[in-house]
Amino acid sequence: MADIQELTQSVLDKVKAKHQADYDEYAEKLDQEKNEKMNRIDEKIAAGKEHNEKAADAKLQRDKQSYVNELRNKTLKAKQQLIRSVYSDSVTALNQMSSDEFKELIRGALNQVDTNKNATIHLGDKSQDILSTTDKEALQTEFSGLVFADQSLKNKSGFILASEGMDYNFTYEAIIDELKDQLAQEIAKRGF
Incomplete structure (x- = not known):
């Protein structure tokens, strides 16, 4: 077992x-x-x-x-707004120049062209009242071929000088527009 x-x-x-x-x-x-x-x-x-x-x-x-x-977009928008504001303020400031300063500006432009021949000044309607009749006559005496146009440039400041078929644009808007790039860089540097 x-x-x-x-x-x-x-x-x-x-x-x-x-x-x-x-x-x-x-x-x-x-x-x-x-x-x-x-x-x-x-x-x-x-x-x-x-x-x-x-x-x-x-x-x-x-x-x-x-x-x-x-x-970046907000900064660019602010810069553009600042630049537009500066341009607008520049035109406004130029419109406030004295009659003596405005005469000097016209005199400087006339000295750049042959004024023995006919030259016509077309004033901007925003600058029309800066020069008195006496101021215009003094310039016409100094520059014998100078004539002031009867019609003003609508919505413009400054003047256009027409001489020998050429128009020289001295409107403040054109002057500032010509300097726009240079001014924009300077404003951008200082403003931002």
Whole structure:
């Protein structure tokens, strides 16, 4: 009977060992699958995290660029407004020059052309009242071929000098427009 018990025990030990080996193999396989799945999940999380970080970084860069563009546009708009204001104020200031200063401006223009021949001054309607009749007569005495046109230049300040088929534009708007680029750079430097 001891033999049967030993034999039974031996069979049970073999079955137990086989089941244990099968169990260990299965447990190892499950552990390996679990580790692989955990690694895949970690990779997906890392990839998702990296994607989210890249997306967040890209959005941050877009927002930053939008802000920079908005700031630049506001600055440009303010500069343009300042430049327009300076131009407008310049014309207004030139319209307030004295009759002596205005005569000197006309005299300087006339000295640049041959006044022995006919020359005509067309005054801007905004500058029409700066020169008195006496001032005009004094200039005509000094420059024998000078005539003042009866009609003024509508919505203009300053004057146009016509001589020998050429028109020399001394309207304040034209003078300031001619200096616009130079003035814009100077205003931009000082204003901003």
